[in-house]
Amino acid sequence: MALYSNAAGILDKVEQKRGAVKTLVYDSKFENIKQLFALVCETQKYSTVLQEIIDTTKLIKETKLRINLAKVLVYDLLFGQGLKCGGHWKTLMMKHRSRLQAALARMKVKKKVSCNEDLLPANVKKGDGDQLPRYVRVNTLKTTVDDVIDYMKREGFSYQGHANGIQDLCRLSDKAFISDLHLPNLLVFSAKTDFHDHFLYKAGHVILQDKASCLPAFLLNPPAGSHVIDACAAPGNKTSHLAALMSNKGKLFAFDHDAKRLSTMSTLLLRAGVTCQQLANQDFLKVDPQSAEYKDVKYILLDPSCSGSGMVCLRDGGSELPEEQAQAEAKEASRLQALSAFQQRCLTHALQFPRVQRVVYSTCSIHTEENEQVVAACLQQNPAFRLVKLFPQWPERGLSPHTQCLRASNTKTLTHGFFVAMFERQAPGSQAMNQQILPSPTVVPPVGGSLEAEEDVEELCSPEEEQQNSSAKKRKRNRNRNRKKQKTTQ
Numbered sequence: 001m002a003l004y005s006n007a008a009g010i011l012d013k014v015e016q017k018r019g020a021v022k023t024l025v026y027d028s029k030f031e032n033i034k035q036l037f038a039l040v041c042e043t044q045k046y047s048t049v050l051q052e053i054i055d056t057t058k059l060i061k062e063t064k065l066r067i068n069l070a071k072v073l074v075y076d077l078l079f080g081q082g083l084k085c086g087g088h089w090k091t092l093m094m095k096h097r098s099r100l101q102a103a104l105a106r107m108k109v110k111k112k113v114s115c116n117e118d119l120l121p122a123n124v125k126k127g128d129g130d131q132l133p134r135y136v137r138v139n140t141l142k143t144t145v146d147d148v149i150d151y152m153k154r155e156g157f158s159y160q161g162h163a164n165g166i167q168d169l170c171r172l173s174d175k176a177f178i179s180d181l182h183l184p185n186l187l188v189f190s191a192k193t194d195f196h197d198h199f200l201y202k203a204g205h206v207i208l209q210d211k212a213s214c215l216p217a218f219l220l221n222p223p224a225g226s227h228v229i230d231a232c233a234a235p236g237n238k239t240s241h242l243a244a245l246m247s248n249k250g251k252l253f254a255f256d257h258d259a260k261r262l263s264t265m266s267t268l269l270l271r272a273g274v275t276c277q278q279l280a281n282q283d284f285l286k287v288d289p290q291s292a293e294y295k296d297v298k299y300i301l302l303d304p305s306c307s308g309s310g311m312v313c314l315r316d317g318g319s320e321l322p323e324e325q326a327q328a329e330a331k332e333a334s335r336l337q338a339l340s341a342f343q344q345r346c347l348t349h350a351l352q353f354p355r356v357q358r359v360v361y362s363t364c365s366i367h368t369e370e371n372e373q374v375v376a377a378c379l380q381q382n383p384a385f386r387l388v389k390l391f392p393q394w395p396e397r398g399l400s401p402h403t404q405c406l407r408a409s410n411t412k413t414l415t416h417g418f419f420v421a422m423f424e425r426q427a428p429g430s431q432a433m434n435q436q437i438l439p440s441p442t443v444v445p446p447v448g449g450s451l452e453a454e455e456d457v458e459e460l461c462s463p464e465e466e467q468q469n470s471s472a473k474k475r476k477r478n479r480n481r482n483r484k485k486q487k488t489t490q
């Protein structure tokens with residue numbers, strides 16, 4: 001019973017932008033996290049369908065249920081487990097079952113579909129987000145890949161060696177696992193494998209992190225002993241990855257303005273054996289680049305708040321009514337512009353650190369406003385920097401002309417939707433030439449990956465309500481200018 005009220009409470013908080021689904025689910029301390037997460041995600045996915053059924057049956061008027069509780073209960077009754085978690089909600093809902101079932105049947109007839117999934121709006125991903133492979137990053141601060149492989153084999157898993165192609169990642173049977181074809185220290189299991197209660201996870205030997213989210217630290221690749229900033233760091237998956245790449249040597253300044261997320265991060269970093277960090281509960285935009293403390297910072301990872309539109313389970317359905325759809329689209333457009341303005345400010349701020357050589361910018365968004373457009377605007381404002389051509393063998397690129405950047409998606413890379421760009425300071429007077437980071441098709445780290453050598457807790461957060469500070473006209477002008485500039489530097 002607590003399942004339903006917990007799920008509804010989480011949906012309320014998501015709507016109030018009080019956190020991301022996964023964070024809220026974990027924070028709920030509910031005994032069966034996986035079950036709760038699945039119910040919240042599925043209810044979100046069917047939200048518009050559920051709303052229509054609730055409206056046509058006048059369920060709220062008759063039951064006085066809160067809308068999100070009604071959605072959760074109707075979802076579980078019609079599409080889920082049939083309210084097997086029961087209690088008084090089941091008694092209440094059973095009185096309305098036949099009307100709800102009839103409304104669903106009418107909806108299917110009207111839309112000429114036979115299967116529930118076909119009722120979903122076109123922009124909602126069919127299937128389950130959990131169908132992506134389960135990626136497990138080995139935390140080299142605590143163990144080695146070989147030791148993890150041996151441990152898993154002793155538990156009855158069968159190791160398949162290195163993947164040769166993306167298709168190998170989706171063909172894994174229940175107990176099979178494989179080494180990833182692109183990233184080192186990354187093992188891939190079947191979608192159904194759950195490690196949240198596994199010893200290796202609880203002891204910080206492995207980190208459950210989507211493959212795309214491993215890209216920023218891997219590509220930045222700061223050497224041991226370097227000074228690095230993780231600008232928007234909580235809950236710290238990328239911070240612990242950076243620390244592992246630095247072998248815990250050097251200084252890792254990690255900022256986050258959210259005290260609660262930072263405290264979660266502190267616990268996770270302790271568990272992961274990270275010791276080179278200096279955490280600060282601070283707005284990154286207020287960190288002074290001229291401070292003596294940061295004079296040796298050469299690497300910055302910036303993974304700011306974003307819409308989270310790349311996260312499979314968060315893709316929302318559109319409204320069925322044209323006027324509601326238009327309203328929702330306008331709201332979404334202004335939210336994206338606000339986020340984009342905030343992201344540009346953060347990126348430009350990162351580029352102000354006097355000795356910074358490389359800045360990696362990433363989002364788990366699929367929107368160009370938060371990705372290529374941010375990159376274009378920052379390149380224009382910061383001519384001392386250019387884009388580095390990343391990982392040529394990666395199958396999905398940034399949208400033209402920003403093909404130096406990477407994109408990721410559940411179709412092409414079997415990951416959540418993601419974007420990564422890397423900025424590099426140009427030598428004074430140098431020609432703008434693309435430099436390449438070339439990890440081998442197997443798992444060798446980037447060539448020249450360090451400047452010295454010459455080079456579900458979940459990371460998603462609630463989007464910032466940042467003020468939009470530039471007009472659409474100015475943005476368009478900037479975009480056009482930047483396109484021209486990009487053409488000349490390619």
Ligand SMILES: C[S@@+](CC[C@H](N)C(=O)[O-])C[C@H]1O[C@@H](n2cnc3c(N)ncnc32)[C@H](O)[C@@H]1O
Binds near residue numbers: 233237258261284
């Ligand atoms: C996408 S999450 C970062 C995920 C993290 N990089 C990871 O891999 O675990 C964005 C984070 O930025 C933080 N944030 C947003 N605006 C910020 C600001 N102005 N200064 C510092 N942190 C900020 C949010 O609190 C949130 O924790």
